[in-house]
Amino acid sequence: MSEFEVLIPKLGESIQEATITKIFVKVGDSVAEDDLLFEVATDKVDSEIPSPVSGTVKSINCQVDELLAVGKVAMVIDLSGKATRMVTDDLVIPDIDANSPKSGVVQPNVLTSKGKSSKFYSPLVKNIAKREGIQLEELENLEGSGIGGRIQKSDLLKYIEEGSLLSFKDHSQAKSSVSNSSVSESTQKQVVPMSIGAEDTIMAMDRIRKLIAKHMVMSKQTAPHVTSFVEADATEMVLWRTRFKDAFQSKYGEKLTFLPFFTEAVARALTEYPMINSSVDGDNIILRKKINIGIAVATNSGNLIVPVIKDANEKNLLGLTKDINQFAEAGRNEKLNPDQLQGGTFTITNFGSFGNSMGTPIINQPQVAILAIGTIEKKPAVIETAMGDAIVVRHKVFLSLSYDHRVVDGMLGGKFLRRVADLIEGFDSKRII
Secondary structure, eight states, X not given: OOEEEEEOOOOSTTOOEEEEEEEOOOTTOEEOTTOEEEEEEOSSOEEEEEOSSOEEEEEEOOOTTOEEETTOEEEEEETTSOOOOEEOSSOEEOSSOTTSTTSOOOOOBOOXXXXXXXXXXXXXHHHHHHHXXXXXXXXXXXXXXXXXXXXXXXXXXXXXXXXXXXXXXXHHHHHHOGGGOOOOGGGSOOOOOOOOOTTOOOOOOOHHXXXXXXXXXXXXXXXXXXXXXXXXXXXXXXXXXXXXXHHHHHHHSOOOOSHHHHHHHHHHHHXXXXXXXXXXXXXXXXXXXXOOEEEOEEOTTSOEEOOEETTGGGOOHHHHHHHHHHHHHHHHTTOOOGGGGSOOSEEEEEGGGXXXXXXXOOOOTTBSEEEEEOOOEEXXXXXXXXXXXXXXXXXXXXXXXXXXXXTOOHHHHHHHHHHHHHHHHTOOTTOOX
């Protein structure tokens, strides 16, 4: 029998798993090459997966909302046109002997501890339980919503969300003696009392917003944040751009914004302060060789996406401008591919584009720092002249750096931020385009 296995594709250099968000076919459907089979989603990007071959869908080894590892078989296409079986999280319908080692039927595994379990658990449920440190005894006491009380992914996630990450011992004590037991605040999810009025509107978060929320909470829980501020004089840079922006666009076909100048300064400063271009792995600090700068972009749907400029320190002003303009357009319309969102070692966010003077951004894990740019404003400033101090109008901008105090202390963070400001203030006004 000639069959073709459709695998979960590798969607980026660091992506190891993806979530099934849509399935476009069912068992028995005839598909032609390039017909859509299913849709997968990573942290920020949805990708539609077409069929590489023509045939009949023989089996579907996944379901919507299931998280699958890269390389796992999602579907099987029968090239001879026969469809015989279907595999889901709740039911296995074999067409041949399930005990045969060549049957290819996906059997739910038994989770064992000191003895054998009396229940069956799917590999997905097992993986989630292992990741969250949930013991067999806890699973045994859960009542699932699947066939025969079988625990599904949704049952386990609900159990976790309700603050069940206590040890089984604490869980048993709480059940037997609720009045005498106390639960540590650090192990119990705190619920904020919520009052909803009759005129209020309840709006469910979309998938991207939920991922952003989860990522931001994780970052604040992971890294002790410190934010430093500096006000930079960007006058020479502003005047140069005003003088040459039309000629730049005419020559290169690219709109010149302020962001490439700041990105250029950050890339140079990162080469001088490599500890800022790092990540934390347990008790180890990973110094990143490449300087890949993420640029936060607001999408038309109101969410945030962070495309990455690879090897930013090796690009000139034109190269940075091209990348930023391309990412801005594709990001707003959510047309970026997964590779463009991976591998960032530092992030820049532009609060100034919304008219904000300054802000305290949240670190984009697993990075250790993020720079925020405020709006550039004309302000009176005191400068030294040959005739003495004078008050003049200058173009000023606030820069703020949030950094992970586990590895970046105030001295290092402050020096790096000051260096970025110095590079902006020392802009070469005689620079040619």
